Amino acid sequence: MRWRGLSGVLSSQACTLSANRLLTVAVPWLVLDRTGSAAQAGLVVACQVLPYAFTQWLAGPLLDRIGPRRISAAGDVTSAFVLLIPAVFGTPPLWLLTVMLVVVGCADGPASAAKRLLVPFAAADAGQSTARGVGLATAVERTATAAGTALAGWLVATLGGDRALWVAAAMLGVATLIVTLTVTDPVRDRGHDDETYLDRLRTGTTFLRGSPALRAVTAMFVVTNLLDQALMAVLLPIWARAGGHDATVVGLALSTVGLASIASALVSAGFGARLPRRATYLIGVLSSGPTRILVLALGLPPEAVIAVYALAGIGSGLFNPLLETLQVELIPAALRGRVQTLISAWAWAGIPIGGLFGAVLLNLGGMRTALWVCGLAYLVAVLRPAWRVDWSLPVAAEGVGSTYRTGLLTAAAPEPKEKGRLRMSVPRADFAAKVPAHRR
Incomplete structure (x- = not known):
């Protein structure tokens, strides 16, 4: 049960x-x-x-x-x-x-x-x-x-x-x-009786704006989703046509990404909590992000492209669950609806213009230039959170299911950050003592 x-x-x-x-x-x-x-x-x-x-x-x-x-x-x-x-x-x-x-x-x-x-x-x-x-x-x-x-x-x-x-x-x-x-x-946040809908909406915005770690991750989502759309909608099909390949190559590459990501996501479900977080993030984003674009810029044959896309799928299945877990740990349970939906809205913001961005790059500099610009921009975007976030586990998140309980007990404002590092928030003892434990 x-x-x-x-x-x-x-x-x-x-x-x-x-x-x-x-x-x-x-x-x-x-x-x-x-x-x-x-x-x-x-x-x-x-x-x-x-x-x-x-x-x-x-x-x-x-x-x-x-x-x-x-x-x-x-x-x-x-x-x-x-x-x-x-x-x-x-x-x-x-x-x-x-x-x-x-x-x-x-x-x-x-x-x-x-x-x-x-x-x-x-x-x-x-x-x-x-x-x-x-x-x-x-x-x-x-x-x-x-x-x-x-x-x-x-x-x-x-x-x-x-x-x-x-x-x-x-x-x-x-x-x-x-x-x-x-x-x-789950237990719902009833809030204050005089708190309006707009007040609640502003609370989520204020929390995201006050968390440098979440801001860094959100900015990465915006940029990488825009570049992914440019790749999928424009650059990858044009690369295939320019190289004399048909849609089969594109379909096979994308299917390989999907199948490999299923396998690595299952591995993440089984062993993700034991993996070193920063290393897992870096391996995941570097193998699944800029490599998919730069392999096209290098002019490698389709067999090499498909192999790289298989590695990209493995990386994608590793780092996406990690980023989702990070958000759960950083956002108090009472604010997750407001903050996570705001992050999702920002993540989608670049998608509608991604195809247009790819087309503009093609017209300005040609295929190879467009691929190198997108690949290097992707690399910069994914590297920033690696050093802007403290990837260590929160103190209260060592036991099974404790991340959930941590979220219930965390204050609704980000913890003060140490110089140069962003700490994940953990419950304060005096606050936690006043909150009844949720059902196991």
Whole structure:
């Protein structure tokens, strides 16, 4: 029974992530079948993606006040009902499909953030460390990305785009049922009676602004996500075409990254808490970030590129759970909804302009220059947090599940930093003595 909550959260994540991957394939295909316009397909997809990060940030205070379980269920069931419109009224016109996806994006953002917040709580209830819970969640995400996309292609080819939306709705309905039956909300932050929604939103912003460690990690997310989008949307396809390669090489390289990251995320779940943090971070980010770009700049053959991308997948599965664990440890439990959703919103900020940035670099300096600029910028971005964050374990985080209890007891302001180092916050004894222990 101790694993019930964690199993429920992970199963629910698998369903919703698979549904989202299904939509990324089914919706553009549906629009292309209807209009034949790639521009309209991209516009409709953007209408789902753009509200996703913005509504996560807006939902932060509600996640802390109402609880992530309810918001997860409400978001998934809303998306499910919206996607069932074609089953009731037939194939929707393009304007209605666009509105549907706007609503799905608005509902899915808070629901995804809610499941992310539930992972450390459920891991603690299962007697597991935050690192193990986050590692398992990362493995689920990477598996859903690989398997969900393949399933989406098969469903669209066999059932058509309209019926594929029904399958996505069914997955979201199952996710709602799982969360409702298996997950318990953590203790919620009731706050002060006179604290308004905007006050709570400002509290999250103030905390992030006052934590140099979190600021360094957030800035790294902004830059690397922008460069990743430039690579995926522009540089990698152009590199393949310029070298006389077809889309098979690109697909194989990306699939290799996904499969390797699943394996390393499972390793992180099993042994991540024992690994030296700074070394793990450096190995992970250096192997998974700038190497994917610089290997293209060096003009190596496709076989070498695929091998480097396999190593990149291994690194990605190692350092992403570590960064998630770091955020859990640095942010008090009462503020996680507000602060983590704000970090996510910033992380998404560079994605919409990433493709444009890559295209501008190509036009200004050509392929090789664009790749070197992006690769070196990626290197600088990932190295900064390595020396701006104290990666040592918090004092109270040595036992299983103690990271969760630390978050409950930590004061809502960052600890003073030592000269040149940023310390992870730990509970004060006088504050901890006044707070009842949460259920094991």
